[in-house]
Amino acid sequence: MFGRSSLTWYLRGVASVSPILVYFPLFCVLVLSLIHGSWDPTLFSVTFVTGIVVSPAILCVAAYYVYRVYNDSHLTPDQKIIWALLLLGFAPIGCPLFWWTMDKPQTSDFTDELTKSVAVQRQPRHNAEEHGGQKPTHGRAATLILGAASLGWLLFAGAFVLVMFSILIEWKPPPTIGFGVILVAGIGGFATMTVVAYFLYHVSRNGYLRPDQRKFWALVLVLLWPLAAPAYWYCHIYKATRANRKCPQSTNITRS
Numbered sequence: 001m002f003g004r005s006s007l008t009w010y011l012r013g014v015a016s017v018s019p020i021l022v023y024f025p026l027f028c029v030l031v032l033s034l035i036h037g038s039w040d041p042t043l044f045s046v047t048f049v050t051g052i053v054v055s056p057a058i059l060c061v062a063a064y065y066v067y068r069v070y071n072d073s074h075l076t077p078d079q080k081i082i083w084a085l086l087l088l089g090f091a092p093i094g095c096p097l098f099w100w101t102m103d104k105p106q107t108s109d110f111t112d113e114l115t116k117s118v119a120v121q122r123q124p125r126h127n128a129e130e131h132g133g134q135k136p137t138h139g140r141a142a143t144l145i146l147g148a149a150s151l152g153w154l155l156f157a158g159a160f161v162l163v164m165f166s167i168l169i170e171w172k173p174p175p176t177i178g179f180g181v182i183l184v185a186g187i188g189g190f191a192t193m194t195v196v197a198y199f200l201y202h203v204s205r206n207g208y209l210r211p212d213q214r215k216f217w218a219l220v221l222v223l224l225w226p227l228a229a230p231a232y233w234y235c236h237i238y239k240a241t242r243a244n245r246k247c248p249q250s251t252n253i254t255r256s
Contacts, residue, residue, distance in 0.1 A: 009099075012061055012064070012099055012103065013096075013099050013100075013103075015057040015060070015061045016061055016095035016096040016098075016099045017096050018054045018057060018058065019054055019058050019091075019092040020092055020093075022050060022054060023047075023050050023051055023054045024092075026043075026046060026047045026050055027047055027051075029043065029047075030043055030044060030047045041168070044168065048168065052161075058091050058092065058095060059091070059224075059226070059227065060227075061091075061095050061099075062087050062088060062091040062094070062095055062224065063224060063227045063228075063231075065083075065087050065094075065098045065099075065102075066083075066084055066087050066220060066224065068102075068103075069083045069084060069087070069098075070084075070213075070216055077212045077215075080216065081215070081216075081219065083098065083102075084219050084220065084223075085219070085223075086098075088219070088220065088223035088224050089223060138237060138241055140241065140245075143237055143238055143241045146195060146198070146233055146237060147230070147233050147234075147237075147238065149191040149192070149194065149195040150192070150195050150199075150229035150232075150233045151229075151230060152187070152188040152189070152190075152191030152192040153188055153189070153192040153225070153226050154188065155184050155185060155187060155188025155191075156184075156185045156188040156189045156192070157188075158184075158188075159181045159182070159184050159185035159188070162181060163181065192225065195229055195233075196221055196225045196229055199221055199229060199232050199233070200218055200221055200222075202236070202237070203221070203232075204218075206236060208236070208240075209236075217232060
């Protein structure tokens with residue numbers, strides 16, 4: 001688990017340096033060719049496909065490293081914030097740097113901190129509220145709607161890919177299809193922005209999180225929202241709703 005083998009370590013390294021060594025050179029060559037007035041469809045296709053492959057890879061590696069930073073007991077809160085800013089804001093640079101300097105086999109301290117973090121998230125509701133916070137819960141329908149909205153950015157991404165492929169094959173869609181694509185992209189973008197804003201509010205009201213964890217979730221939701229929004233929904237909304245359905249008496253304990 002967590003990539004102990006050398007093979008997964010090398011794979012993370014390859015994914016970390018792929019934007020610098022693969023995508024950026026292709027992109028620069030494409031821009032230079034456009035500046036000089038030459039259009040090469042093959043170069044455009046290769047650059048576009050490479051971007052589709054490299055972007056999710058570096059995004060997943062950045063998300064994994066942020067998770068490591070979040071649970072690393074060797075780092076101070078200030079160091080965690082600095083690493084998070086570097087990994088999320090400058091992933092093509094931050095990921096190779098973290099991979100070379102900090103990515104090492106899982107230690108017992110890291111395991112203990114991870115276990116402690118999970119225990120804090122699973123503590124009874126009344127214990128969390130005794131520390132000055134609460135964890136807002138939702139009905140089943142609201143939980144499912146929030147989960148779907150957290151993936152709304154996929155509609156925008158799909159519309160963008162469709163537009164790029166239409167440019168690539170020089171296809172001019174009818175106005176009705178063009179309007180539909182724009183409408184779907186707008187709905188996906190609006191849903192994502194709305195749910196991220198709500199999750200930030202939820203973080204501020206979540207009594208199961210320590211102060212440093214609240215700051216970290218807020219930072220991740222702002223900078224890495226495509227992965228952070230579904231992750232937060234699953235960890236702190238879906239699981240809480242499911243736990244309340246299994247143990248509804250916890251609410252009565254809180255009120256008594």
